[in-house]
Amino acid sequence: MNSHAPILRVNALSVRYGKVEALRQVGIEVKPGQIVSVIGPNGAGKSTLLNTIMGALPAAGYAKGPVFYRGEDVSAMPVEKRVARGMCLVPEKRELFSTMTVEDNLSLGAYRRKRAGEHDYLDQLEPVFGLFPRLRERYKQLAGTLSGGERQMLALGRALMGKPDLLMLDEPSLGLAPLIVKELFHIISALRRTGVAILLIEQNARAALQISDYGYVLETGELVLEGPADDLAKTPRVIEAYLGLVKKIAVE
Structure with a gap:
């Protein structure tokens, strides 16, 4: 292209x-x-x-x-x-899985890549932590216990785990x-x-x-x-x- x-x-x-x-x-x-x-x-x-x-x-x-x-x-x-x-959309309501951990929410962001057979489907984890250090600190914490700002960071991080070319x-x-x-x-x-x-x-x-x-x-x-x-x-x-x-x- x-x-x-x-x-x-x-x-x-x-x-x-x-x-x-x-x-x-x-x-x-x-x-x-x-x-x-x-x-x-x-x-x-x-x-x-x-x-x-x-x-x-x-x-x-x-x-x-x-x-x-x-x-x-x-x-x-x-x-x-x-x-x-x-293509990836991060909606206004963020739509996180509140009863799941930060780790699980991020992993779900890469699920499409895992299903497609990509062995390195979690390769965006470190780049996401680089952008959002707080997510590393909260890695084992339930998403529902995060602050509003942290929830938005998690929503963005989860989207980036899928390696989108267009992020909305x-x-x-x-x-x-x-x-x-x-x-x-x-x-x-x-x-x-x-x-x-x-x-x-x-x-x-x-x-x-x-x-x-x-x-x-x-x-x-x-x-x-x-x-x-x-x-x-x-x-x-x-x-x-x-x-x-x-x-x-x-x-x-």
């Missing part, structure tokens, strides 16, 4: 829930090694966008418009096959204290060096744009702005709507 070609391309994607149109003619691209953020208010359709890309749209939803991953139209492909091709993050900073948010965004930024492409859905527009290469603004199901993240952060409309009243969390 051409390194300049998008790993993910969505063309004119529309999604309906009954008569309610959640997304209208949305088009986005993510290139290998890029961090691309989609910002916007609650109810804009951001989570719907990620779920549609992942093939996890609820049965009540209807999607129209191709989703290309590595140049292949995966629109009709089930979630399991998309995961097998290197739905509101990773939700409900976390500012210092934890700063640490988390440092780590997400550092993931760029691994070559993984990241599509980031985030209400903390300032923090998201600071670490992103490119950004989109989604409002009431439509893209209203897009551009290089630095330029977008200087746009009057973005400053007024998303940055003006948000306390700055520097992640540089």
Whole structure:
């Protein structure tokens, strides 16, 4: 695959829930090694966008418009096959196994690779500990006993155990204290060096744009702005709507 070609391309994607149109003619691209953020208010359709890309749209939803991953139209492909091709979604609710240990949650992240016959399916364990030293400290602890920040770290770590090529993050900073948010965004930024492409859905527009290469603004199901993240952060409309009243969390 051409390194300049998008790993993910969505063309004119529309999604309906009954008569309610959640997304209208949305088009986005993510290139290998890029961090691309989609910002916007609650109810804009951001989570719907990620779920549609992942093939996890609820049965009540209807999607129209191709989703290309590595140049292949995966629109009709089930979630399991998309995961097998290197797509991964960390949902807003994190969906950890609370009654299982950190160790077991991380191992489950590599289960697909184990089932595929990869003998070194746990080879990402040390890199994950390098990113999240606290997970090493909590390795034998039940996931349900972790703090909110540690649970988000575990959700990210579990996703990375599968060696995804495209990592989609739905509101990773939700409900976390500012210092934890700063640490988390440092780590997400550092993931760029691994070559993984990241599509980031985030209400903390300032923090998201600071670490992103490119950004989109989604409002009431439509893209209203897009551009290089630095330029977008200087746009009057973005400053007024998303940055003006948000306390700055520097992640540089």
